[in-house]
Amino acid sequence: MENESWITPLLRQLQADGRERTLNVLPRAGGRFSIDGREYLNFSCNDYLDLSRDPRVLSRAAETMSRYGAGAGASRLVTGTLACHAELEAALASFQSYPAAIVFGSGCLANVGVLSTVLGRSDVVFADRLVHATIIDGIVLSRAKLCRFAHNDIEQLDSLMTRAAAARRPGFRFLVVTESVFSMDGDRAPLRALCEVASRHEAMLLVDEAHALGVLGPYGAGLVREHGLGNRVNACTATLSKALGSYGGFVACSTELQALLINRSRPFLYSTGLPPASVGAALAALEILRAAPHLGPTLLARAELFRRQLRELGLNVMHSESHILPLLIGDNATALRFSARLKAKGILATAIREPTVPRGTARIRLSVTLAHAEEDLLQAATAISEAARLEGLL
Structure with a gap:
């Protein structure tokens, strides 16, 4: 497009810095979905109580x-x-x-x-x-x-x-x-x-x-x-x-x-x-x-179970005390690879990078929802542990 030549260098720089964003097109909202017959657990969804499909x-x-x-x-x-x-x-x-x-x-x-x-x-x-x-x-x-x-x-x-x-x-x-x-x-x-x-x-x-x-x-x-x-x-x-x-x-x-x-x-x-x-x-x-006043406490209990699983594996979930668990990675490139490894295991968990978080604190933000059963959390913890070992974080 005319007079837009300045955009391409900016996009290249974002890509070089590991800060380029792209859109994930999903078949539906919520904590779990299927693509071509394969089921994914979505840990980047804010539909905490799974009400969007209620x-x-x-x-x-x-x-x-x-x-x-x-x-x-x-x-x-x-x-x-x-x-x-x-x-x-x-x-x-x-x-x-x-x-x-x-x-x-x-x-x-x-x-x-x-x-x-x-x-x-x-x-x-x-x-x-x-x-x-x-x-x-x-x-x-x-x-x-x-x-x-x-x-x-x-x-x-x-x-x-x-x-x-x-x-x-x-x-x-x-x-x-x-x-x-x-x-x-x-x-x-x-x-x-x-x-x-x-x-x-x-x-x-x-x-x-x-x-x-x-x-x-x-x-x-x-x-x-x-x-x-x-x-x-x-x-x-x-x-x-x-x-x-x-x-x-x-x-x-x-x-x-x-x-x-x-x-x-x-x-x-x-x-x-x-x-x-x-x-x-x-x-x-x-x-x-x-x-249903039990919905929030039920979610928090599941999040606490997941947090305990990750900490017992030696992973750093910072000072989380809610249904949001930030898995601290550090640099952008490692966070992106980590996210890709999880996706290959059926876990959707987006890498969060600067400017959303401070430089050097890139992370995988894990959001627990009521769509996640306890066995889902164990599956996710196992996949996260494997990815962490491959990236030298454990």
């Missing part, structure tokens, strides 16, 4: 689409707010124990939308160094000053906030932002300690619950609710596309913040409302969670 979820999605149509037809502030959107937002607010909730087109848009709305050029945001890229994108768009603290380092956060407070002017806002379960490491944030520091420095606190929702907390309502911190955490963001098996994102917050987002959040203002099928699927998933 008959109740599929039925509700079809029913809602049949009633409201395939699309919302307009942005939310025009005529794109349907009764099902209001029902979902009320259900999410209740589930998260917040006064209100507002649905966005994706988890990415929820993070970008809330951060670019509540922050301005004169504000300071303190972000854990390992927060998701979409959080950083929202901060950049807000033009607020970004201060990053070492992962889960409360002492350093307190020190940074103390120094920033010396130059703080009246009306300038402070915000602390973290994930409750970190997407690439599988560990948890010290939420109580973060609340204490934020309160001491008169800062707002935002928590991304994307990987906790549906798995941790009462009925899968997340870590903020598990610790009873809803009145101290200004807002929680999360996605409908992981444990809930649907698509979309949301912010759980006060009614005042909800009103501000409706009026000022550009990703909300200028996006068509969420498709009714996705809304129906999410509503069904929430009902399933309320009726």
Whole structure:
């Protein structure tokens, strides 16, 4: 294509650095699938509770689409707010124990939308160094000053906030932002300690619950609710596309913040409302969670079994304490070979490389789901052990 000669050298450099990405085209979503008669176990899927194929979820999605149509037809502030959107937002607010909730087109848009709305050029945001890229994108768009603290380092956060407070002017806002379960490491944030520091420095606190929702907390309502911190955490963001098996994102917050987002959040203002099928699927998933509080604990027990198996083999799964297990490899080339070896054994587990994770910490991120039986975990552990020996990691 004309005037695109600059693209090819960039792609070649990505390939040379072991950072080129390609798309895996699969026959279906979920924790297991078949290609040409061969079954694969998918350990790179975020459908944690295996709800995306649940008959109740599929039925509700079809029913809602049949009633409201395939699309919302307009942005939310025009005529794109349907009764099902209001029902979902009320259900999410209740589930998260917040006064209100507002649905966005994706988890990415929820993070970008809330951060670019509540922050301005004169504000300071303190972000854990390992927060998701979409959080950083929202901060950049807000033009607020970004201060990053070492992962889960409360002492350093307190020190940074103390120094920033010396130059703080009246009306300038402070915000602390973290994930409750970190997407690439599988560990948890010290939420109580973060609340204490934020309160001491008169800062707002935002928590991304994307990987906790549906798995941790009462009925899968997340870590903020598990610790009873809803009145101290200004807002929680999360996605409908992981444990809930649907698509979309949301912010759980006060009614005042909800009103501000409706009026000022550009990703909300200028996006068509969420498709009714996705809304129906999410509503069904929430009902399933309320009726089956054992789902999250069951998943965590399976993840603990898998973690123990891998550690007993001498493998480094870092500080994982959730259903996400990062198998630390190191360099990009080895991680790519490792992933290919697993695929040859019927295990789909993608190599995660920079810039998603810091340089030198390439890994195989293993996501355990309820689609994985205990015998599947043993099969995966055996394949991982063989690949590790071939790569000299054991």
